[in-house]
Amino acid sequence: MNALPAAQLAGAGIDELSHSARLKSRAVLRYFAQVPTDLLFFFSDIAIQAEAMGAPLSFGPASMPSVAAPADLVRLPRAADMPRMRVNARVLRDLGAEFPGLPRAAMVYGPFTVAGQVAGEQSLLRGVVERPDQVRELLEKSLAMAMDYARLLLEAGAEVLWVSDPLAVLLAPESFWDFAGEPLARLFAVKGDRDTALHICGDTAQIVAGMVKTGVGGISFDQCLDLLALEDQVPPEVAVMGNLDPVEVLEQAAPEEVAQTAEELVMGLGAAPNFALCPGCAPPTSAPVANMRAFLESGRRALDLLSPHAAGLAELSAGVLAGDGGGLEDQVRRLRADGLGAMEVMRAGLMRAIKKSSALYETKRRHLPTVLLTVDAFYRGYQALEPELAESGESGPAVALGTVHGDFHEIGKNLVAIMLKAHGIPVLDLGVNVPPQSFVAACREHGCQVVGLSAFITSARKQLGEVMRALAMAGLKNVDMVAGGAAVNQHLASQAGAKGYAKDAVAAVRLLQNVMKERA
Amino acid sequence: MSLPAWPPAWDKKIKRYLQLDGEQEAEKRGKELWQQALRLARPRTWHQIITIKEFNDVFKPYAQASQALQRLLVGCDRVALMAVSLGPQVEERSRELLSRHEIFDGFILDRMGSYLAEWCMSSLDRQITEDLDAQGLKTTRRYSPGYQDFSLHAQKAFVDLAAEASTGINLRPDYSLAPEKSVTALKGIAPPASPIKN
Numbered sequence: 051m052n053a054l055p056a057a058q059l060a061g062a063g064i065d066e067l068s069h070s071a072r073l074k075s076r077a078v079l080r081y082f083a084q085v086p087t088d089l090l091f092f093f094s095d096i097a098i099q100a101e102a103m104g105a106p107l108s109f110g111p112a113s114m115p116s117v118a119a120p121a122d123l124v125r126l127p128r129a130a131d132m133p134r135m136r137v138n139a140r141v142l143r144d145l146g147a148e149f150p151g152l153p154r155a156a157m158v159y160g161p162f163t164v165a166g167q168v169a170g171e172q173s174l175l176r177g178v179v180e181r182p183d184q185v186r187e188l189l190e191k192s193l194a195m196a197m198d199y200a201r202l203l204l205e206a207g208a209e210v211l212w213v214s215d216p217l218a219v220l221l222a223p224e225s226f227w228d229f230a231g232e233p234l235a236r237l238f239a240v241k242g243d244r245d246t247a248l249h250i251c252g253d254t255a256q257i258v259a260g261m262v263k264t265g266v267g268g269i270s271f272d273q274c275l276d277l278l279a280l281e282d283q284v285p286p287e288v289a290v291m292g293n294l295d296p297v298e299v300l301e302q303a304a305p306e307e308v309a310q311t312a313e314e315l316v317m318g319l320g321a322a323p324n325f326a327l328c329p330g331c332a333p334p335t336s337a338p339v340a341n342m343r344a345f346l347e348s349g350r351r352a353l354d355l356l357s358p359h360a361a362g363l364a365e366l367s368a369g370v371l372a373g374d375g376g377g378l379e380d381q382v383r384r385l386r387a388d389g390l391g392a393m394e395v396m397r398a399g400l401m402r403a404i405k406k407s408s409a410l411y412e413t414k415r416r417h418l419p420t421v422l423l424t425v426d427a428f429y430r431g432y433q434a435l436e437p438e439l440a441e442s443g444e445s446g447p448a449v450a451l452g453t454v455h456g457d458f459h460e461i462g463k464n465l466v467a468i469m470l471k472a473h474g475i476p477v478l479d480l481g482v483n484v485p486p487q488s489f490v491a492a493c494r495e496h497g498c499q500v501v502g503l504s505a506f507i508t509s510a511r512k513q514l515g516e517v518m519r520a521l522a523m524a525g526l527k528n529v530d531m532v533a534g535g536a537a538v539n540q541h542l543a544s545q546a547g548a549k550g551y552a553k554d555a556v557a558a559v560r561l562l563q564n565v566m567k568e569r570a
Numbered sequence: 571m572s573l574p575a576w577p578p579a580w581d582k583k584i585k586r587y588l589q590l591d592g593e594q595e596a597e598k599r600g601k602e603l604w605q606q607a608l609r610l611a612r613p614r615t616w617h618q619i620i621t622i623k624e625f626n627d628v629f630k631p632y633a634q635a636s637q638a639l640q641r642l643l644v645g646c647d648r649v650a651l652m653a654v655s656l657g658p659q660v661e662e663r664s665r666e667l668l669s670r671h672e673i674f675d676g677f678i679l680d681r682m683g684s685y686l687a688e689w690c691m692s693s694l695d696r697q698i699t700e701d702l703d704a705q706g707l708k709t710t711r712r713y714s715p716g717y718q719d720f721s722l723h724a725q726k727a728f729v730d731l732a733a734e735a736s737t738g739i740n741l742r743p744d745y746s747l748a749p750e751k752s753v754t755a756l757k758g759i760a761p762p763a764s765p766i767k768n
Contacts, residue, residue, distance in 0.1 A: 373595055373674070417589035420596045422674040429671045456744045461680050464668050483744070507744055509722055 051346075052157070052332040054093040054114075055339050056081030063111025064335065068095060069133070071140035078141060079148050085342045089210060090145045091155040093332075094138055096214070099159050099195050100167035102132045114335065120170040126191055129199040139206035146207045153210055155247070156203030160215025161233040164192040175220060178229055185229065193233045200240045211241040213266075214332075216251040223256040231260040238265050247291065251331050255413065258283045273330030277319055278402070279409035286324050293330040300329055300345060301337040308341045309348035316352035317397040318405055321363035327353065356398050359390045363399045366431065370403035373423025375430040382434040392438040396474075400431045404472050408556050421556060422465075425472050432472075447476045449562060450492035451502040452484030453535075454513035459506035462535055462555070466502065469555040475562055477502075486513070486520035493521065493529050500549075500565055502558070504535040511537050514546035530565050534558055573615065573693045577608045578686070588681050600678055607682040612657035615694045616736035617650060619759065625649040629727045638718035642710050645766045646758030650698050650709070653728055654690040655737040655752035656683055683751040691753040702759055708766050710758035715745075722746070728754040 060067050060077035067074045078092045095115040101107050104121030129135045138157075145154050165188045166174040177185040200211055218230035230250075238246045244267035251272055254261065258280055261269050268289030271277060277292055284290050294300060299311050312327070319325045327349040333342065356363060366381045385395045407424035410416035449470060453463045460482045467479045478496055480488055489501045501521070505511055514533055521529050530549040533542075534557075543551035549565055552558035578584070580601060585591040590600040622643065626633050633639060643649070660683035667676035691712075699709050715724040722745040729741050740748045747754065760766045 417593055417596070419589050419600070419674060419678055420593045422677050423596055423599070425673045426671070426675075429673075458742050458744055458746060459750075461664070461668070461677070465673070465677060468668075468671070468673055507722060507746055508716065509744065 051087055051089075051328045051342070052091050052093055053078055053081050053085070053087075054332050054335045055337045055342055056093060057335040058339065064114060065109035065111050068109060068115050069137065071137045071144070074137060075141050075144035078145060081339065082145070082149060084339055085346055087346060088152070089155055090149055090152050091157065091212065092138070092141050092145060093335075094157040096159055096163070096216075097167065098132075098134055098138070099164045099192065099199060102127055102129070102135065102199070103164065103168050103192065103195055105168050117167045120173070121168045124168055124188065124191055126194060129195070129202040135199055135202060139202050142203060142206040142208055153245075154208045155210040155212040156200060156206075156208030157212050157214070158196050158200045158203070158237070160213050160218060160230065160248075160250075161189050161193040161196050161237065162221070162230040163215045163217040164196065165189050166217040168192065171217060171220075174217075178221065178225055182228075189229065189233055193236060196237050197240050200237065204241065210245045210247060211238065212247045212249070213237060214249045214251075216249075218250050219252040219254055219257070221257075223260070226257045226260040227263065231257075231264055234266070235264040243267075244287070247289070249291075249331070255280055262288055268326060270328060271330065276409040276413070277325075278406040279413045279415070281319070281322060281325075284324065289324050289326045290319070290322065291326040291328050293328075294345065296329045296331050296333040296337065300333045300341050303341065305338075305340050305344035308344040312345045312349040313352045316349050316356065317394070318402050320353050320356040321360045321367060321398050321402065323360060323364070355390075355394060359385055359388060359394075359398075362388065363390075363395070363402075366395070366399035367403045367406070370400055370427040370431055371406055371424055373420065373427050375427045378427060378431040379434040382431050386435075386438075392435050396432070396435055396439065400428050400435075401472075401474060404428050408469075408473075408559060411556050412560070418554065418556065425468060428472050446497050447478035447492075448498060448566060449475060449500045449502050450478045450480055450489055450496070450498040451504070452480035452489065453482040453504045453506065454510045454517065455483055455485045456513065457505055457507050457510035457535075457537075458482045459504070459535070462506065463504040465555040466504065466534065466552075466558045469559050470562060473559045473563070475559070475566065486517045489517050490520050490524045490526065493526050494524070498529070499569055500530045500532060500562065502562070503531060503533045503538075503548075505533065505537040506535045508537045511542055511546075514538070514543065514548060518547045530569070532558070532561055532565060573613060573690060575693060576613060576690075577611075578689050580604050584682075584685060587685050588678060590678075596674070599674065603675060603678050604682060606663070607660055607679055607686065610657075610659040610663055611683070611686055612659060613654065613686070613690045614657065614737040615652070615654045615690060616732055617652045617694060617698060618732060619648055619650050622647050622649060622758075625651075625756075628731065629724055632715070632721045632724040632727070636718070636720040639713060639720045642713055643758040645764040646710065646760045647764075648759040650702075650757050650759055651728065651731065651754075652691065652694050652698065652712075652756065653732075653737050653739060653752065653754045654687060654694055655739050655747075655749055656687050656690070657738060657751075658749040660686070661750050687751040687753050691755060695755065695757070698757075706762045708760040708762065708764060710760075710766055712755045712757050714753070714755045725754060 056077040059080040097115045104125045106118045107115045108118045247268040248266040249270035270291040271293045273293045273295040362385045407421045470477045532550045533548045534552040540551045550561045552561045590597045664676045664680040716722045739752045
């Protein structure tokens with residue numbers, strides 16, 4: 051993972067670091083001594099190639115170098131003649147000397163992004179439509195610069211070529227290959243093997259096929275994407291890399307929360323043979339080093355736990371996902387007999403399938419009935435674990451769920467209860483025609499933090515406000531309310547003071563997960 | 571009135587409605603459940619044509635309170651009342667399956683029940699409309715309690731009239747119908763020359 055937080059360890063400003071091999075090496079050597087990653091990925095700045103091509107930069111002690119203006123005249127110098135590029139080559143050599151045997155990554159920016167910095171991003175994006183030949187001409191130059199810089203870093207000992215091309219996400223999917231994908235393929239050819247990685251920031255779900263077509267060895271995804279929804283679009287020989295929130299988690303959370311989030315990520319994806327744990331986008335320079343270490347240690351521990359059982363977990367998860375209930379209980383028992391804990395079988399096998407099925411539904415790749423086939427299969431596998439999980443002590447119900455007073459519809463509410471339970475959210479099902487006082491009692495007696503209201507008929511809508519009032523009267527202002535059902539919509543739910551609205555059972559799971567996360 | 575085309579075919583329309591199209595395993599299971607739904611369904615229909623005056627009396631005050639309904643019935647001198655029910659078996663089976671955590675089967679059977687009840691109502695509506703067309707009469711579109719400002723409480727009038735005896739439909743305290751897989755509706759009938767809103 052990009053070692054930007056190393057900047058904190060230099061005892062000098064980022065502007066100084068960016069020009070001094072000695073200071074930069076000191077920073078990254080200290081950093082990797084504290085954060086022992088599997089790939090030494092020293093930090094660089096996004097502007098280094100644009101600077102070489104003539105764009106003026108801004109430097110500051112507390113911020114990464116950035117392009118101040120487009121280039122007046124586009125230059126194409128030799129990378130070896132550029133002092134800051136030589137600094138990075140030197141840092142790579144220093145890393146090799148300090149950590150022999152560990153692979154090092156060369157960080158290069160993609161031709162499209164650099165062309166945007168050199169010409170101005172808006173001008174380049176407009177040019178794709180209005181002056182495509184001029185854009186291609188500029189792309190050839192920025193590709194030549196990128197290839198030359200990549201060669202310099204590879205000659206300095208880098209074993210992995212890592213390319214980031216953030217501006218490419220702004221291309222229309224149909225233009226991606228012509229203006230970003232094809233130049234990237236030529237850039238990766240400099241390395242000549244699969245030891246390459248590509249990161250494009252933002253929602254790249256529409257261009258995954260184009261990214262794969264570049265021939266890259268691994269694709270790093272931003273945290274805004276659910277990797278379970280898109281892992282099938284990446285062939286097994288290409289690594290799926292990601293994807294923890296670099297700001298909300300790595301920069302702002304406490305180390306314990308970072309560790310927990312990393313473990314959760316691995317439990318969802320760790321059984322896939324082509325998964326590589328790393329942050330989503332680059333962690334900011336201000337991310338605490340202790341957080342980076344917590345991320346690494348927790349993630350590695352979880353991966354080590356799952357690795358010996360990866361094949362069995364993948365088979366179990368695939369069976370559940372396909373809704374194929376036959377043999378699931380045996381598979382669960384086999385994993386347990388092989389020494390994997392009941393909770394790990396649950397999270398990395400059964401829950402993974404449920405989460406993936408929901409993620410496919412949310413990205414419109416799967417219909418609700420097929421999600422329900424997965425839920426059925428999940429329960430068959432779960433039955434084999436239930437006695438052990440019950441022994442381990444389930445916490446009390448978090449959500450009191452019911453169809454509101456005056457409404458007797460139960461199917462939708464039942465479906466939500468089942469989906470929540472399958473996602474590990476304990477539910478107290480209060481049934482149908484539930485008066486406001488029963489919701490109050492559930493919160494008081496069982497400690498439910500959230501009430502989930504279902505309303506199917508229009509005359510029952512007013513009950514949303516009634517429940518809210520009853521909770522307030524009982525002094526339970528800290529309890530959150532969420533609502534769903536055919537008679538409710540986002541507007542009505544908000545009007546009644548609900549924390550959120552869910553249009554169906556899958557959306558209800560996502561909503562409750564977010565509400566519980568906020569409350570944690 | 572019987573439903574001559576019963577049962578409806580297992581076709582693209584039902585598969586799309588159930589969201590089973592293109593999902594191999596789900597479609598296979600759905601087809602098996604379709605046979606079960608047809609075996610369990612006991613479709614019953616009822617209809618009656620009454621004058622607009624009778625309608626306003628029987629459905630007082632809900633008919634008068636609904637501006638949308640009053641607009642729909644402008645120019646109409648009679649009203650066709652319709653009710654269909656599949657009976658309780660499909661939904662009972664659905665609940666049983668859900669309670670046993672057979673979620674897919676329970677959910678799909680419930681959706682099939684809704685589809686079949688609506689199919690029965692559409693068939694009944696079509697037959698009545700064709701009969702009235704043959705007599706040169708005009709008809710409005712179908713309208714049900716709960717649409718726009720037509721109160722759900724109007725279901726009571728349907729049940730009181732004849733629906734309970736002929737179809738087994740009852741009212742729940744929330745004025746929804748039991749069995750759930752039941753539908754009531756009305757449509758206005760107007761003389762040939764009368765301009766109607768549809």
